[in-house]
Amino acid sequence: MSEQHVSDHPADTRVRVQGEPVDSYPEIAPEARRGSVLRVTAVGEDALHRRNADVTEFGTPELAKLIDDMFLTMYVAEGVGLAANQVDVDLRLFVYDCPDDDGVRHVGHVVNPVLDERDPGEGGLLVESEGCLSVPGPHADLARAEHAVVRGFDKDGRALAIEGTGYFARCLQHETDHTLGRLYIDRLPKRERKKVLKQMNEMRNDVFARREANAEKLGEVLADSKDDAIRR
Numbered sequence: 525m526s527e528q529h530v531s532d533h534p535a536d537t538r539v540r541v542q543g544e545p546v547d548s549y550p551e552i553a554p555e556a557r558r559g560s561v562l563r564v565t566a567v568g569e570d571a572l573h574r575r576n577a578d579v580t581e582f583g584t585p586e587l588a589k590l591i592d593d594m595f596l597t598m599y600v601a602e603g604v605g606l607a608a609n610q611v612d613v614d615l616r617l618f619v620y621d622c623p624d625d626d627g628v629r630h631v632g633h634v635v636n637p638v639l640d641e642r643d644p645g646e647g648g649l650l651v652e653s654e655g656c657l658s659v660p661g662p663h664a665d666l667a668r669a670e671h672a673v674v675r676g677f678d679k680d681g682r683a684l685a686i687e688g689t690g691y692f693a694r695c696l697q698h699e700t701d702h703t704l705g706r707l708y709i710d711r712l713p714k715r716e717r718k719k720v721l722k723q724m725n726e727m728r729n730d731v732f733a734r735r736e737a738n739a740e741k742l743g744e745v746l747a748d749s750k751d752d753a754i755r756r
Contacts, residue, residue: 525605525622525698525708526655526663542632542678543686552599553621553631557746558589559596561739562611564657566728567707567721571609572658574705576616579635582681587617591633591679594619600739601657605695607702610658618699625690634684637700640673654694654708661727662720666708672696 539549565572579587590613598606604622608615619633650670655663672693674686688696698708709717 525695526601526603526657538627539629539631543630543684549629549631552742552746553595555592555595555619556599557596559592559594561600562593562597564597564601564606564660564735565610565612567659567709567724569612569658571612571614572702572705572707576609576614576703576705579615579617579677582635582677582679587635587679590615590617591619594633595621596742598657600742601735602738603657605699606657607699609702609705616703618702620692620695620699622688622692622695624688624692628692630686630688630692632684632686633679634674634676634686634699635679637674637676637696637703639697639700640675642669642672650690650694652691652694654698656698656708659707659709659720659724660731662723664709664712664716664720666711668694668697674700 539546541549581587590608590611594606594608594611594617597611598604598619598621605618605620607618615635616637617633617635618637621629621631623629648670649667651665651667653663654666654668655661670693671689672687674684674688674696676684676686678684686696701708701711709720712720
């Protein structure tokens with residue numbers, strides 16, 4: 525899921541990591557410091573349009589490395605969430621670094637996510653602007669539940685239940701959709717979907733250029749932080 529603008533997370537903001545509150549957290553998640561930038565898939569590519577495979581092996585170096593790479597790729601692409609099929613990996617998994625409407629920052633990953641059925645008494649629908657890293661550029665208004673709970677596992681197989689409201693609830697729903705082969709534009713009326721795709725074709729080159737610049741800039745930031753750690 526993409527943001528309208530790049531988010532600057534102060535290091536001491538209220539943060540929940542894997543659903544649990546922490547006293548402090550760095551601006552860039554530690555996973556990203558170990559990661560490599562991967563290519564983001566775009567609408568039309570097969571991996572985005574089918575239900576992905578469940579993860580069956582937990583605690584592996586390969587799964588941990590994928591999550592590291594996804595975090596860094598998400599930051600470079602200016603996203604608040606990223607699913608594995610968006611880096612052309614056929615697994616049901618997503619990462620996120622997303623604020624809610626109360627200013628709480630939520631960071632983590634969910635493997636094999638399942639969205640709880642919406643309780644009619646648990647708030648209504650919110651129509652807000654939504655974008656996607658695999659639909660580079662445009663945003664469109666879309667109704668989503670203002671409260672969401674996603675259940676799944678962490679990379680080591682421990683059960684998770686991640687709850688969100690507002691913008692973070694939108695993120696949880698958007699990313700779970702990805703693992704089922706559904707893009708946000710698939711929920712739009714046909715005319716609106718066609719309009720978004722036209723805008724994407726007009727905007728995508730600028731988006732790709734910005735991502736390249738972000739990769740270079742973030743690489744320099746991470747290199748400087750490693751040098752500082754060595755000097756200490």
